[in-house]
Amino acid sequence: MSTLNPDDGERQEVASTRRTGRALIVAIHAASRVMKLYPPEHQTVQKSLTDLAAAALESSGVDAQLEVRIHGEFIFVNGTRLRLDLSNYASFGRVLELFRASGVGVLRVLREAAPREWFSLLTLLATLGSVAEADADELARRLQAAGVDAFEVAADAEAEEDIEEREAAKAAARRTYAQSVALTKDVINSVRMGRVPSARKIKRAVQTIVDQVLTEEASLIGLTTLREYDEYTYTHSVNVCIFSVALGKRIGMSKLQLYELGMGALMHDIGKSRVPTDVIQKSTPLDEDDWRRITAHPWLGMLTLFQLRGQQELPYRAMIVAHEHHMRRDYSGYPKVIRPRQMSMTSKLVAVADAYDAATTRRSYQTKPYPPSAVLQEMRDNPLRGLDPVVVKAFITLLGIYPSGTLVVLDTFELAVVLAANVNPEMLSRPRVVIVSDGRGNLLQPPIESDLAATGPDGQFARTIIKTADPERYGIRVSDYII
Ligand SMILES: [Fe+2]
Ligand SMILES: [Fe+2]
Structure with missing residues (x-):
């Protein structure tokens, strides 16, 4: 005797949502494609819109409501995540792009929408997608202006939350950085005046930096380009x-070791x-003295x-x-070494x-700083530098081949500023960037963040770095994009 599983009904419902949801995505893609090829009154367009309206109705719940949500690489229909298969792979990618390009995270269909209304929606999505500052609010305004009230559109709330979180982390990093610079200034100037700086203050600054690096490393590293x-x-x-x-x-290293390292650094x-x-800041070549x-x-x-005030233990x-x-x-x-010694790891x-x-860094006697990627290469390849090769290798893994603040040219001929290294050590040449100009050299307002490790629906990388570029030549201040 078979028993009835209470989950069965739910499972069937999910399966049916998936099936109708997939059909809906394929119908959106089909309609938007033929709209590009034929005039609106063409029968192929009319048919695809009728099919789309029917697919939407099919996907709607009992209350005739339908919600399509885009999050990351996924599409959800009425809360159910759609699964990809080979036959709808291309449609998914195109629909994701269509929504993303105009900043739409959620599309709600409030009632049965007519083919004419779907036509307006798709036309607006396509036009807005090519406008750099397009967002869901703009689309909502235009829908309203066109008298289309069957749809409600909104930005991706979760993505916005992510942005807010990242902004908060960036603000904390900026605070830490500014406080540390102020403290260092204070310490250096008091030593210059012959005073002994407070060990307690220095320790506190080091602790703040260590804690910040442990929680949010990327933001703080980004600030070093400033x-x-x-x-x-x-x-x-x-x-x-x-x-x-x-x-x-x-x-x-342990937290305690990091405190000691930070203090030394x-x-x-x-x-x-x-x-x-005057010797430190000299811009002419240094004489022997x-x-x-x-x-x-x-x-x-x-x-x-050795003289630090208030030190219980000397900072050996x-x-x-x-x-x-x-x-x-x-x-x-x-200084020259007389007896054999072993340099400390720190x-x-x-x-x-x-x-x-x-x-x-640009300094008084160094009119042009080297691009970060060239510096890393030189540190690795020039033995005269006398750096430990294993440590240099770890450093390159930390910063990526293109460190934060590097201006790069992409294979799309767009210019981008590197924000942070990819955490995956196999993707060192694919950092997170902010695209600052389009392929024709027009500055983007606002610039667009992009993860070069991300692949499109075809499994190919959307963008790849071809080379680094000199920010000054393009009149770009990289720090404007980082902080
Ligand atoms: Fe030094
Ligand atoms: Fe130094």
Whole structure:
């Protein structure tokens, strides 16, 4: 004797929604395709619209209401996620594109809609899709103006929530960054005036950076591209701290180790505060005397950290980093090493972060900063840099081949600014970007975010980076797009 499963009825309902839902999507695609090919009065168009109206009615619930929702790569009809199969693959992709291009996340059909009304909706969707600032509100306004009241359209609420969350994370990162720069300024200036800075304040700043890197790494790394020319002395230390901590996290350091690493990174150049400013900021080549003063900063830094006020325990690791960060792997750097020694891991990490930030920043004697991707390549390939190759490799995995802030040309001839590396290490050349101009060089208002690892319905990548470009040549301020 067979028993009746109470789930059976529900399952059947889901299956039927899926079947009619798929037919609806195929009908939307078919109608929008023939509308492109024939005039509205053509019988093929008329037939496809009648079919569409019928498919919509078929998909509607008992109350004649129908909801089509787009979220990510999925289409939901009356709350049921549609499944793809080979026969409707292309239709799904086109319909997703059609809705997305005009910013529509939800389409509600409030009553039985006539073929004429479907015609208006599809025409407006197609026209709005080619307008850069199109959104669901605009579509709603135009529907109303056209006297079509069978539909209700809205943006994807969840996607908007995601955006809000990301904006909040970005704001927190900006706060952390600004506070850290202010603190570093304070510390450097008090050392310059012969005062001893407070260890407690520095620790607190380092903790904020570490906590932020642990929760929302990408936003903070994005901010390191904001290299203000005259603030270099301060932003450099903060950037080196952010890069080092993110790198330490990648190689699996504990939170406590990250605090110590962060402290070493933030204070690595503190010895420079004891070198006369005119030597530090000199734009002409350094003479022997200047060089001697500059190369004293590692041990001057160590001494400064030795004196930190309010320190229960001396920051040994930070002292070692200050001392070792210019030694290089083969100890050909400075200060010179007399006895054999083993450079600490903390110093190796900071040396890589330091080299990267210094080379990508515009400074008084460096009129043009190198593109980030070229810097990474040079750090990897030039042994004279004396960086640890394993650490450099981890750093490239962290930043991607095209680090945040790089301007790139895509195979669509669009220009884009890199926002963040792809978390998947196999997709290092496919970061998240913001497209700033179309294929003909027109600036996009607003710019469009795109994940280069995303594939279209055909399984192909929609966009691929061909090369990097010089932002100045195109008059683009990359930082405008990042923060
Ligand atoms: Fe240094
Ligand atoms: Fe440095």
